[in-house]
Amino acid sequence: MTRPALNWAAIDSDPRFQELHRKKMAFLWGLMIFSVVYYFLLPIGAAYFPELFRIKVWGPVNVGILFALSEFVVAWAIAGIYARRANREFDAMAAEIVRDAAKIGA
Amino acid sequence: MQRKHLLITGATLATLLCARIALADASAVAEQYKWMTFAVFGAIIAVTMAITYWAAKSTHSASEYYAAGRSVSGVQNGWAIAGDYLSAASFLGIAGLISLYGYDGFMYSVGWLVAYITVLLVIAEPCRNIGKYTLGDILAFRNNPKMAKTVAALSTITVSTFYLTAQMVGGGVLIKTLIGIDYEISVIGVGILMLAYVVFGGMKATTWVQIVKAALLVTASIVLVAFVWTPYGFSLPGFLDSVVGDAKVQARVAALLGDAAKNMTGTELGQRFLEPGLFLKNPIDQISLGMALVLGTAGMPHILMRFFTVPTAQDARKSVVWAMAIIGGFYVLTLFLGMGSAINVGVAQITAIDKGGNMAAPLLAQYVGGGPDSMLGNFLLAFVAAVAFATIVAVVAGLVLASASAMAHDIYVGVIRGDHASPGEQVVAARVASLIVGVLAITIGILAKGQNVAHLVALAFAVAASSNLPAVFLTLYWKKCNTAGIVLGMTVGAFTAIGLVMVSPNMTYPLQVKAAEEKVIAAQTGRLAALNADLAKAADPAAKDRLTVDIKKAEAAKAASEKKIADLGGATTSLVGLEKPLIDLKNPGLISIPLGFLMVFVGSLLYRDRRAEEMWDELYVRQNTGIHAEGASAH
Numbered sequence: 001m002t003r004p005a006l007n008w009a010a011i012d013s014d015p016r017f018q019e020l021h022r023k024k025m026a027f028l029w030g031l032m033i034f035s036v037v038y039y040f041l042l043p044i045g046a047a048y049f050p051e052l053f054r055i056k057v058w059g060p061v062n063v064g065i066l067f068a069l070s071e072f073v074v075a076w077a078i079a080g081i082y083a084r085r086a087n088r089e090f091d092a093m094a095a096e097i098v099r100d101a102a103k104i105g106a
Numbered sequence: 107m108q109r110k111h112l113l114i115t116g117a118t119l120a121t122l123l124c125a126r127i128a129l130a131d132a133s134a135v136a137e138q139y140k141w142m143t144f145a146v147f148g149a150i151i152a153v154t155m156a157i158t159y160w161a162a163k164s165t166h167s168a169s170e171y172y173a174a175g176r177s178v179s180g181v182q183n184g185w186a187i188a189g190d191y192l193s194a195a196s197f198l199g200i201a202g203l204i205s206l207y208g209y210d211g212f213m214y215s216v217g218w219l220v221a222y223i224t225v226l227l228v229i230a231e232p233c234r235n236i237g238k239y240t241l242g243d244i245l246a247f248r249n250n251p252k253m254a255k256t257v258a259a260l261s262t263i264t265v266s267t268f269y270l271t272a273q274m275v276g277g278g279v280l281i282k283t284l285i286g287i288d289y290e291i292s293v294i295g296v297g298i299l300m301l302a303y304v305v306f307g308g309m310k311a312t313t314w315v316q317i318v319k320a321a322l323l324v325t326a327s328i329v330l331v332a333f334v335w336t337p338y339g340f341s342l343p344g345f346l347d348s349v350v351g352d353a354k355v356q357a358r359v360a361a362l363l364g365d366a367a368k369n370m371t372g373t374e375l376g377q378r379f380l381e382p383g384l385f386l387k388n389p390i391d392q393i394s395l396g397m398a399l400v401l402g403t404a405g406m407p408h409i410l411m412r413f414f415t416v417p418t419a420q421d422a423r424k425s426v427v428w429a430m431a432i433i434g435g436f437y438v439l440t441l442f443l444g445m446g447s448a449i450n451v452g453v454a455q456i457t458a459i460d461k462g463g464n465m466a467a468p469l470l471a472q473y474v475g476g477g478p479d480s481m482l483g484n485f486l487l488a489f490v491a492a493v494a495f496a497t498i499v500a501v502v503a504g505l506v507l508a509s510a511s512a513m514a515h516d517i518y519v520g521v522i523r524g525d526h527a528s529p530g531e532q533v534v535a536a537r538v539a540s541l542i543v544g545v546l547a548i549t550i551g552i553l554a555k556g557q558n559v560a561h562l563v564a565l566a567f568a569v570a571a572s573s574n575l576p577a578v579f580l581t582l583y584w585k586k587c588n589t590a591g592i593v594l595g596m597t598v599g600a601f602t603a604i605g606l607v608m609v610s611p612n613m614t615y616p617l618q619v620k621a622a623e624e625k626v627i628a629a630q631t632g633r634l635a636a637l638n639a640d641l642a643k644a645a646d647p648a649a650k651d652r653l654t655v656d657i658k659k660a661e662a663a664k665a666a667s668e669k670k671i672a673d674l675g676g677a678t679t680s681l682v683g684l685e686k687p688l689i690d691l692k693n694p695g696l697i698s699i700p701l702g703f704l705m706v707f708v709g710s711l712l713y714r715d716r717r718a719e720e721m722w723d724e725l726y727v728r729q730n731t732g733i734h735a736e737g738a739s740a741h
Contacts, residue, residue: 006733008724020730028227036400039220043396046213046382047389054381059343060350064209064382071216072434078223079430083423091420094731101733 010105133286184428189316202463204444248721274551350376402567405574572599591710599702
């Protein structure tokens with residue numbers, strides 16, 4: 001398979017690619033930092049705030065159990081939010097660049 | 107094709123024969139019901155061998171062998187990732203931890219799911235867009251290909267060997283405990299089966315074996331949880347109320363807390379089971395393990411490899427989302443499996459067969475089916491045991507394929523042949539490498555019999571997080587990253603992680619073992635004296651019998667401790683010559699991961715490389731758009 005030579009530097013500096021890069025980076029870093037912080041709150045909370053984890057809120061179900069279960073819900077939510085935005089927005093932006101790739105900087 | 111057919115049939119027969127030999131030992135599955143386990147297991151082998159036969163027919167090129175022709179769908183790959191990732195340690199081990207320690211066991215499971223957020227957000231799609239078959243391909247994109255492939259292959263083989271050893275040894279012990287098959291025979295059986303899948307069917311067979319196994323695992327868990335939870339009308343507080351009120355759970359917590367439990371009521375003890383702190387005592391260690399999981403999973407070669415099997419980056423994304431749904435759902439179910447086992451089976455019975463709690467889920471299966479004397483109970487136990495076996499085989503197959511690809515594709519084809527191997531030669535190299543790795547895995551499994559390998563899984567994740575992840579992450583996202591950076595970062599990261607474990611409390615320190623065992627001997631000697639005095643005074647024959655039994659038990663405990671001291675053979679220092687650990691940290695990630703990243707920065711900045719920077723635009727555009735990504739092979 002022969003591949004057409006592309007002007008990568010020109011594609012990289014194309015405003016549409018720059019916009020994709022900017023949007024993606026801000027979104028990914030935001031989600032990543034939030035998820036890491038949220039995850040480490042669990043062991044930190046269990047170790048340093050055991051009294052909080054012990055508070056019963058729903059019969060024998062305490063804050064600790066709800067918080068651990070919420071970790072699952074949050075992980076799924078992050079996956080869902082990312083996949084939704086990537087499917088709707090990032091894929092379309094990338095497809096447009098791919099379509100015009102040979103023309104950019106030629 | 108005829109030859110392959112014969113070989114596959116031969117492998118099946120050999121494994122079944124191995125399984126029929128030596129069934130004498132005490133195990134979870136009772137003697138008269140073992141045929142059920144073999145029937146279920148035979149059915150699983152038959153199905154997976156048929157898959158392998160079918161897959162072998164369409165495995166002729168490197169792309170077919172390593173990446174199943176990139177024709178696996180997103181949903182299929184999601185199930186396969188779950189099958190690759192959910193090892194016997196998570197199926198039996200985490201359910202066991204929850205049954206023994208309650209809340210802490212459940213908390214432990216969370217990190218294994220959160221790890222996939224990193225995989226989804228920063229690794230899966232870029233790797234699919236610029237990679238081919240291995241970690242080495244990704245790192246070779248803008249670095250010196252031979253050096254990048256060499257370090258990547260060495261790191262892949264190191265990580266996979268740690269993980270593989272844990273799986274082989276752990277698997278052998280589990281099969282022995284479950285069905286009573288001899289350790290060596292289990293290891294060889296697992297090895298032969300896995301080799302049949304990998305050598306003949308390559309990635310296609312491995313993928314489908316993992317999908318079948320994940321489906322079986324999820325089905326088994328859902329069935330068990332349905333049995334356990336139905337009596338409470340699927341109410342969470344209702345179910346947990348019965349956990350809190352259970353006498354066995356309360357007794358367990360009292361035993362764990364010791365003196366602290368004296369002034370607590372039964373309900374307070376039961377409620378304590380739902381609170382943190384019964385198992386995980388050191389938060390720094392936990393954070394360190396959490397870092398290794400969250401960053402290490404994304405650097406696991408056998409997980410990375412799965413993203414090359416789908417046609418596009420969009421499918422890679424879809425597969426992680428599916429994997430997260432399956433893996434997360436499974437871990438939520440383990441809460442019910444573990445707690446259900448604690449109230450229905452009880453800690454005393456669970457630990458009677460296996461101290462680590464691995465029998466919690468299998469014994470729960472037996473209980474919900476009607477107990478040890480019922481047909482259904484034993485069928486469910488047999489089913490769970492067979493699923494556990496399938497789990498071990500599927501995970502091992504993925505690991506062997508990852509190591510073999512590093513050996514054949516990175517080292518042989520990439521470095522030795524300078525990327526000038528014919529397609530036919532590449533497939534032969536891949537099959538030969540798989541065979542070598544498989545035989546090595548069996549040998550290591552047998553040699554490491556009786557070793558404590560539990561910490562090797564955590565070490566594999568720590569090395570992946572300190573070595574592979576910094577290199578992959580920075581080569582994808584930092585323009586100035588180059589060959590010197592990844593070589594330095596990967597070497598220092600891996601050696602630091604391994605070195606820290608060598609001086610950590612994970613190793614065996616003979617003097618500490620000796621001191622602990624001497625305490626046991628002293629206690630048992632005192633007890634024996636007291637028991638013998640009682641025996642001399644006792645008149646009632648029933649009391650005498652009871653005392654004799656107790657004396658025998660104490661003598662056995664004393665003898666076991668004496669044997670442990672004798673086994674040390676006069677050694678006073680650990681493997682690396684230490685009398686006691688140099689550090690308290692059991693998980694090295696907290697130190698080795700930042701160091702791995704730092705060294706990639708340092709190496710890259712010290713030795714600037716124009717080519718790596720010139721290639722940046724191409725790499726960055728391609729990873730974000732999928733231009734020129736390796737396509738699916740036409741069929």
